[in-house]
Amino acid sequence: MDLLIQIIFGLLVALIIGAAMMVVTVRNVIHAALWLIASFFAVAALYLVLEAEFIAIVQVLVYVGAISILILFAIMLTRSSEGERLLTQHWWAAALISLGLFGAVLLPTLVGHTWNIPLPSGAPGTPETLSGVEEIGRGFVNEFVIHFEVAGILLTVALIGAIVIAFEERSRRRRVLTLSEEHILRQRQQATAERVSAVADAVD
């Protein structure tokens, strides 16, 4: 069993890293987004290997199903999907800085962590129900209520922002009149003009 898990783990990690590399190296932005989706999906599979079913499913639902679609939409709204390869002469500096930052975040964890993972206590194949829906629900309204609420507010704000942007755009866009609307409009304008001229005549 362990060997199988290790093989699967290796494959998944290779896929994740490979896909992530492709994301930053391909020139076509859409291709990059698609590689990103592949990476997300592999991460979800990794969660499944860790027997974190709920997280895995949420990863698929949120990242693969929703976020990636949003990314694709966003890319399609941008002007060109074919990016220029921007490789300055100081690319090594950028690489160093990013590596340094990465190390600064990761190294304390790598060094300070005690790497003695306890073996599962129960028999293999019968995981504990860590992902019961009731527990999650209780977690949301008890322990993590602040996080939950903050996330909710954030999403609401984002939603409202999106609506505002779309509305602004809509109001600026000239609505296309249908034939009958145009006709009624013209009739009214005529009537108004006639009224005005009648008034003018009366004044004269």
Added chain:
Amino acid sequence: MQDVVNQVINTSFGWGWPSWAIALIGYLIVAAILFGIAPFQMLFLTLYERRAIARMQDRIGPNRVGPEGAFQPLADGVKIFTKEDIVPAAADQWVHFIAPCVVVAPTMFMFAVLPWGPGMVPVDMNLGLLFFFAISSVSAVGLMMAGWASSNKFALVGAMRAVAQMVSYEIPAVLSLLAIVMVTGSLSIVELINYQGGLFISTRDVASVPDWGLGWFIFSPVGFLAFIAFFIAALAEGERTPFDIPEADSEIVAGYMTEYSGMKFGLFYLAQYVLNFLLCAITSIIFFGGWQGPGVGWLYAQAITPANLQGDWIFNVLAGVLGVFYFLLKTYGFFFVMVWIRGAYARLRIDQLMDFGWKFLIPLTLVNIFSAAIWVGLTKWGAADGLAFVEGWSPLMRWAVAFAVTLILNLGAYLFLARIFAQSQDERTRQDDEVLEQLTNVA
């Protein structure tokens, strides 16, 4: 399956293979069976649909190839396999190539959690229902890829419509299921089916009801409304009439499939029909008890199960056969309803579809969640949860009160929303004075 494989390899043959190999073999066997079933469903459903809709149109339908046209799908398959695969010169070759696979794969995944009969589920996942819908949303990526890579305007418009529709209609689908999940308190599909024993009333609500396997959710107001909403959303998700907008042939030719030919096109078809099968199956599981039906529960109680190791294997077989029979009967029944609707209705417009989803279906499902909460409170909670007044009532009484309250609530909500929605639709089409005033000022 794993224990059977273990039995055969290690006990009978005595080869002493490691557990991971046993597990792998077990998974592979199950996967192979499912991969065999899925295309078969597609073949069968295409013939089924064509024959049924032909009857609705006073025709006979394909009856030339084989007895009653039974081999027509195979002939179509041969035809589609031998067709030339045309890739447009302007297409993005790789994405164009991968897109059908991305569309088909999730539908195959979804078979993993589908229970066919009592004890017959490939993976009894705790979160089966969630898994089902999470995976189904992945195919939207494939549609997007197909539409974008074809570099065809019809395909792009079709993909945009498809994705917009899928994303919007997932919400009412999941919300309507949420009501059911609230009642059962579990996301496991197997648990959902087990809940639906009984006769008209679920045994979990009123324990004294005889278990005829007929305590389906459809018989409660909450379940009924959820069923209506879910089935409509399923039609939209499966791109069935009246929601087949992404492939509206009279407007955008074939939508995202426009630039596909040969077996790639066939794969889209495969994905669509398998998805339709799955949606019908999940509808029958959630609202019509899946394999539940008269006799199955009794047979399965005699069978060898983890709970009853002294059972007789013959009952396993009998319960399985009867369960699968009920399940497929219901599933194909729902597919008939899909075909029936396809035969009767025209297609909505994309903005009307969005209106309907967001302005009618989602409020309706939200009301239904409220009803579900009332249902749960009235049937399950007691003084400990703050509902002291139900303490003295008998379970049947509690059930009856819950039924009446939710019925009134749901019916009222439906009529109210229908009126509001009809009015809003009227306003859209009206030569409104307000609208015109606005236009006059602008002009």
Added chain:
Amino acid sequence: MLKTEELQINIGPQHPSTHGVFRMLVTVDGETVTDLKPVFGYLHRNHEQIAEVNTYLQNMPYTDRLDYFNAMANNQAYAMAVEKMVGIEVPERAEYLRVLMVELTRILNHAGALGFLINDMGAWQTQLAFGMREREKILDLFESVSGARLMCNYFRFGGVARDLPPDFMPRLKDLLVAMPAFVDEMERLLRENEILLQRSEGIGILPKDLALAYSVTGPVLRGSGVAYDIRRAEPYSIYDRLDFDIPVGSVGDVYDRILVRIEEMRQSRRIIEQVIAQLPDAQGGHINPKARQNVRPPVGDVYARVETPKGELGFYLVSDGSSKPYRYKVRAPSFINLTPLGDMCRGYKVADMVVILGSIDIVMGEVDR
């Protein structure tokens, strides 16, 4: 901010819903049509020029090919034009036979047109199949009387080619028994259906005075609320002896056109029943025996028009005294009704555009000629 662009889509000439080879150059903003240019001529067959090298009788089968849904009505218009030019008397019985055929044509055209319209809205052929079933019955009748289903070529100068075969009347009476059930069924499928209401109400409105200005005719004009029907406005043949009503719409949208077509089918049935009742008393044979088919009309010109199911079909003929028309001009209803399409579609969605085109009920054979 988000930038959006207008997209130009070519709908046609090869497209499932353009009713033939017709192209619409559509500019869309998202899903909204901002501009539409109809492009036609893909089916141009030089009809009018061919007619000028043919004799008058030889043109009769060519008129079948104009609007191939209603060959009988086209024949009638052409026969009337030539008869008017030469001064041929048509026997009473022949007139009744003509009206019978033309009203059957009207039913079959509307049954087909409604079916195709619903198909354009996205239904999967069911309503069309029902319409086609009735159409087939009528075509069987046409076949038994004229020898062909579509290209009937039944009318001759001074009458019709052949009298009714003996089994015609019983079959026609059977057909009339089924007709109310069929129309009611069609109405049930079309009239109350919420989806169809959504797709047709308020879509493609053509206001009354604009309809007149565009000189559209037929159900499109009547749908816009103008009670104009040549059968009443300028009674020809024997229409002044028959009772029938003119259905008109009130708004001028696709829904009104559907309603008008449904009601016209009922009225046509009424006419046919009256024709059946009056036919035995009618005088004369199926054709004026004195009428020569190889006509040489006197020098002059003539315009004759009839109300075909699609609208006013007129033939303008100029004769130079020879056996061939000097000028032959067709006023085709489909062509004229198509002119407001671009304006009617503006501001609606792409899906509506298809429905509006379907509600005009064009046949490209007549548009391109």
Added chain:
Amino acid sequence: MTIEMQRGSVIVMDRRRGKLRAGQGLLQGLKVVWDHWAGSFRTNDNFSKIHGTFTVEYPDERLPMPQAYRNMPVLLFDDESGHELCTGCYQCQRICPPQVIHITQAKDPVTGKMVPAATEFIIEYDACMSCGFCAEVCPFDSIKMDHVYELSTADRVSLTMRKTQLNRPISYYTGIAPDLWAEAQAGAMKKLQGSIKRRPDVIGLAASLTEKIKARRLELAAAGQVAGGGGQEAGVAPAAPAAKLTPEEKAAKLAAMKAAKQAGGAPAPAEAPVELSPADAKAAKLAAIKAANAAKQAGAAPAEAPVELSPADAKAAKLAAIKAANAAKQAGAVPAPVEVPSTPLDAKAARLAAIKAANAAKQAAEQSNNE
């Protein structure tokens, strides 16, 4: 814009607004479709029903074609004699709107004059518009519209139909359209009777030929006077007729015409030259019998010609029989057209038969004169 209306009114369609639409219409639609589904297990074979399947499973079942059905034109010939009804009058070629009919008129091999028959008759089926004008206009009912509609081929050329492909026996046409054929027969009969009343001398001849015949008669009469009365050219030329017809002769002639028409359906065959269709001995025998009958009706004793039939030389025998028939008709004092197309194969036998026939005819004429 309103119009005056006497019988009828304007109805404004009711849009049924203001009704709550909560899905009833959708359910109604489902009901309609359900009724059709449930009713589709019966077949719909009646015009008065709207439910039930109305599919005709085409290659297995076919709809009966109405008699008037017209698909593509074909040419008719007489079953017994193989005689073609077409005289090559060009009426159909002239009326044909797409101009797909091409006729080559037959010529006498001896004199080079036009004869009322077509040596070649081409119809381009690929361009034919099935209007049926050719059948309507044909004065001899020789071109009729076929009912066969399975004409698809892989190439366009094979749809250019030649005369041999177009020829159909009359019995074929009576099989597909008996009423129409009866109508055509009645029409032809009426025309014939009218012609007999109007022009008793030249019955059944094309109008263009009557002048020639008159001239020829005068010429022959003059020649006869020179030769000393009643002589005739040997061999090819038939008996020269008496200048005046007796009433008996007239009756005999009418009977002959009728007999010919019963087989041929038109007055044309009586005079028209015959081209042999590939017929077998049986057909020849039939023709011989018919000729004998015709001769009998001409008031003569049975001609010898049919008796001498030998099955070995069927073709020659048939030719002889036809000649005999002609001769018998000529006993009715109509001058026979001189143009007798003889097959090059056995011209000699044919010539012999013709001479024999002429003799028989002479005998017959003498007998009838004696009577």
